[in-house]
Amino acid sequence: MEKITSLAKRRGFVFQSSEIYGGQNGAWDYGPLGVELKNRIAQSWWREMTQLHDDIVGLDASILMHPRTWEASGHVENFTDPLADCKKCKTRFRTDMIPEENLSAKKCPECGGELTDTRKFNLMFKTNIGAAEDSASLIYLRPETAQGIYVNYKNIIQSNRMKIPFGIAQVGKAFRNEIVTKNFIFRTCEFEQMEMQYFVKPGTDEEWFTEWKKRRWAYYERMGVRMDHLRWHQHGPDELAHYAKDAYDIQYLFPMGWRELEGIHNRTDYDLNRHTEYSGKDLQYIDQDNNNERYIPYIIETSAGLTRNVLMILSDAYDEEKVADKGNEDDWRTVLRFHPSLAPITAAVLPLMKKDGLAELAQEIRQELKEEYAVDFDLGGAIGRRYRRQDEAGTPFCITVDYQSKEDGTVTLRYRDSMEQVRVPRAELAQRLRQEIKSYKRVK
Ligand code: GAP
Numbered sequence: 183m184e185k186i187t188s189l190a191k192r193r194g195f196v197f198q199s200s201e202i203y204g205g206q207n208g209a210w211d212y213g214p215l216g217v218e219l220k221n222r223i224a225q226s227w228w229r230e231m232t233q234l235h236d237d238i239v240g241l242d243a244s245i246l247m248h249p250r251t252w253e254a255s256g257h258v259e260n261f262t263d264p265l266a267d268c269k270k271c272k273t274r275f276r277t278d279m280i281p282e283e284n285l286s287a288k289k290c291p292e293c294g295g296e297l298t299d300t301r302k303f304n305l306m307f308k309t310n311i312g313a314a315e316d317s318a319s320l321i322y323l324r325p326e327t328a329q330g331i332y333v334n335y336k337n338i339i340q341s342n343r344m345k346i347p348f349g350i351a352q353v354g355k356a357f358r359n360e361i362v363t364k365n366f367i368f369r370t371c372e373f374e375q376m377e378m379q380y381f382v383k384p385g386t387d388e389e390w391f392t393e394w395k396k397r398r399w400a401y402y403e404r405m406g407v408r409m410d411h412l413r414w415h416q417h418g419p420d421e422l423a424h425y426a427k428d429a430y431d432i433q434y435l436f437p438m439g440w441r442e443l444e445g446i447h448n449r450t451d452y453d454l455n456r457h458t459e460y461s462g463k464d465l466q467y468i469d470q471d472n473n474n475e476r477y478i479p480y481i482i483e484t485s486a487g488l489t490r491n492v493l494m495i496l497s498d499a500y501d502e503e504k505v506a507d508k509g510n511e512d513d514w515r516t517v518l519r520f521h522p523s524l525a526p527i528t529a530a531v532l533p534l535m536k537k538d539g540l541a542e543l544a545q546e547i548r549q550e551l552k553e554e555y556a557v558d559f560d561l562g563g564a565i566g567r568r569y570r571r572q573d574e575a576g577t578p579f580c581i582t583v584d585y586q587s588k589e590d591g592t593v594t595l596r597y598r599d600s601m602e603q604v605r606v607p608r609a610e611l612a613q614r615l616r617q618e619i620k621s622y623k624r625v626k
Pocket of ligand 1: 371
């Protein structure tokens with residue numbers, strides 16, 4: 183993890199929040215390469231959910247919602263972690279994360295001091311809206327994006343004439359006052375989720391649950407993730423969230439071990455029933471194709487962390503390799519083997535020399551390609567060193583402009599993964615990149 187964290191900082195993927203003030207725990211800033219990577223992951227998920235599914239539409243609901251939402255959802259009552267403090271060193275622990283022998287002896291795992299009794303700690307951030315700071319102005323930062331979908335479900339049925347089964351997808355920020363925020367961007371207080379809620383007829387929920395498990399697994403496979411680093415984990419009775427009838431996590435083998443990446447939940451009719459009760463509004467679906475049959479739909483949820491996916495993709499892509507290619511200064515390289523459709527930079531144009539019109543020619547090629555691709559231009563230093571810099575940024579293609587380019591209009595296309603170099607006519611570059619991205623298969 184240290185290597186990934188240090189590369190992320192060095193190359194401008196992720197910075198500590200408010201670093202000049204000593205940093206803000208649980209918050210991170212995405213730098214130039216990081217924001218591109220995060221946006222591409224979100225776009226890929228959005229395309230998968232909305233463009234490739236005729237029955238799923240998008241939504242962007244607000245972070246601030248009516249406080250009754252969180253009473254109805256059960257978060258005010260149930261969204262808690264068990265906590266204890268050490269009376270001596272003042273460290274705060276999630277008691278479900280400390281060894282059983284310490285817990286039963288009420289002994290601090292850090293300093294051996296006495297632990298307080300375990301108490302429940304609600305993870306929602308509270309703030310106040312308006313000028314007064316009293317209980318009437320209390321408002322929460324949403325701890326999941328899902329509730330914004332549930333409260334809009336009727337609006338979307340009416341405005342978009344949706345018929346069950348159908349889904350609503352959303353990407354957005356969520357906030358949790360997490361006590362343990364180690365492991366870089368894995369668990370943070372401010373993060374982003376990519377959630378899709380699929381509304382189905384009661385009785386068909388188990389079938390749809392199995393179907394969505396299959397679809398989400400296939401998605402990661404298509405994204406080129408190392409499938410031996412993914413596995414399923416079914417929630418046992420003690421792990422199930424208060425709303426779930428059944429839940430499976432897709433876990434990824436992160437540098438610190440197997441951890442949850444995404445959850446697929448059968449939320450039943452819990453949420454819509456509770457919103458019916460708390461809002462007093464009728465949230466039944468009326469099936470006009472079936473004698474106006476009325477029912478509260480069941481909901482199958484797929485809930486992935488976007489920022490957690492960034493860490494997964496960075497970990498999955500990270501590689502160190504012994505190499506012996508021409509122009510190389512040492513024989514090790516660090517390379518991020520991103521799928522080309524996720525890479526922050528798709529291609530880097532590198533003139534072999536600044537002089538003799540090569541830089542100008544390379545600029546022309548960059549201008550041509552940037553309409554379609556994220557293109558970098560690098561003039562500085564030996565070509566081998568420039569390749570290394572692009573390998574570290576995960577750039578799948580380097581285009582080198584040399585003296586032959588001036589004569590016959592060809593350039594060298596260098597592949598990040600194999601380091602193979604081929605000559606390609608400049609006029610065919612855009613098309614060639616398109617093909618390479620489409621047919622990309624990770625080999626290492
Ligand atoms: N709506 C259901 C829900 O929020 P969850 O299992 O609590 O379920 C879903 O969260 C996903 O959100 C997780 O699989 C994880 O990827 C991400 N996530 C949850 N808490 C997070 C945190 N504190 N920091 C980063 N990502 C988080």
